[in-house]
Amino acid sequence: MINIEHVTKKYGDFTAVNDLSLTVESSEFLVILGPSGCGKSTLLRLINKMIERNDGVITVNGENIDDLKGVQLRKTIGYVIQNIGLFPHMNVYKNIATVPRLLKWNEDTIAKRVSDMLALVGLEPTIYQVKTPAQLSGGEAQRIGVARAMASDPEILLMDEPFGAVDPINRLRLQKEFRKIQRKLKKTVVFVTHDTDEALLLADRICIMNKGEIVQVDTPENIVLHPKNDFVKDFFKEEGILTILSRKPAVDYAEPFELDENPLHQDATMRDVLLTMLTTGQERVSLINGSISWDALLQIAGSDVHDSE
């Protein structure tokens, strides 16, 4: 758990983070979203003491970070940045082993951990651990970056636009994989991005920042359906609802009404259901455990709107 209370960071006359308070719950995936220069990266770097704040209190798992040395604190928090920062003079094994080695684990434990981490991010350990960063594709390098950040099994991961430099197709795959890993391992993640789709896809809660302050913190559904002001509304535009639908597994909403046709695959989302309806003209789409009608889809998409009225 991370607790941020009335934190301020100034660079000369410029206030990067202004009297900001925020709590990140354990195992929560919190995405900090905002335009560039809004102070989101600064906020992230205040948490692991990469930069010192001017005012306020930050506690990590109940401990005031002022009581910890920066070096000590950072060894317990995973950190992934946009350009990954893999060490080019070390092979993949040594890169992933960095923090375990700093923590002086014994080499057998490290070797096992490295191969577990590679398997976790979907790369064959025996092939990949001897490669150098120059031999990796962008997507592979990013996976190694995630594996490296998780090598010492930190409870908290700080990620600064980690998938920003990956091509769109690989980005979506990485996002989905990483979300699965996060759910499985129950890591607390603070994830900075300026990409609204990424935020909607990954977040348990989204914290929207502008000019060093929080504009709105809420679940993706609530933010899209009840934007607090025009800034938030403009940020998401109208397509937000599509991303919300893509977060909802279709099987969860199936009605017990079997159709005599090929069902959508098991991982299909409500967005896939909508697309199928639009492209085929059907008003009811078959699923493996039933089907979904157009009316039901409308209700699911707008459920929160109706609830609030």
Next chain:
Amino acid sequence: MTVNKKGLFVAAFLTILLTVIVIYSKGFEQILYKFFSSKSENGSRTLLVVYFFEHLWMVILSSLIAIVLGTAIGIFITTSYGREFKALLLKTVNLGQAFPSPALLALAVPILGYGIKGALIALVIYILMPIVYNVVIGIEEVPKDIVDAAKGMGMSEVEVYRKIKIPLALNVILGGIRTALVINISATTLAATVGAGGLGVLIVNGVKTFDMVLILEGVIPVTLLAIIVELLLKALQQRLIWNS
């Protein structure tokens, strides 16, 4: 790697040539007399091998001091502690190089007297610049993201230097040392002017008496030594850097 091997082959050949010249200096003189007229007919009175080892000793000593000192200064001014001294120290080091080297030696005499001590200090000051500059450039050119990632994973400043910055800057640092050594080998000939000996004695005496044989007897070993050192360090550099 093939370039590396070719370089080592040439270095080995030149080393043999240099060894032969230094050991059989009398024969070497006789060959030179066939091509050049000279006032003296019996060459240098002191054996070439003595001058050669004086020269080599001064080069080794001054280079070691300059490498240690230059690397220390270079690393220091890139750290958070030394950053404020950076401009000042770089200017000072610059001045050492900009100052004409014979004058530098001449100035060392009244302070330290004739002999090897003054020569060594003057040489160290003279070759400090390429070493310090390359250390600074090498370290500062390590990509910010890599340093950021290293710090973010909990490396202390010392660990960042030891594991990340210096290994990644090594290529550039060694480049600086190579330049410094080659300059040093030829600059050491000036040590003769303050009575520190070395191959410069032959050149200085040769120039004074317009004796081509004496000049060449000093110049050829110096040049060979410089080329050999350059080739060996280049090979070492290629072996040590991470992306070779």
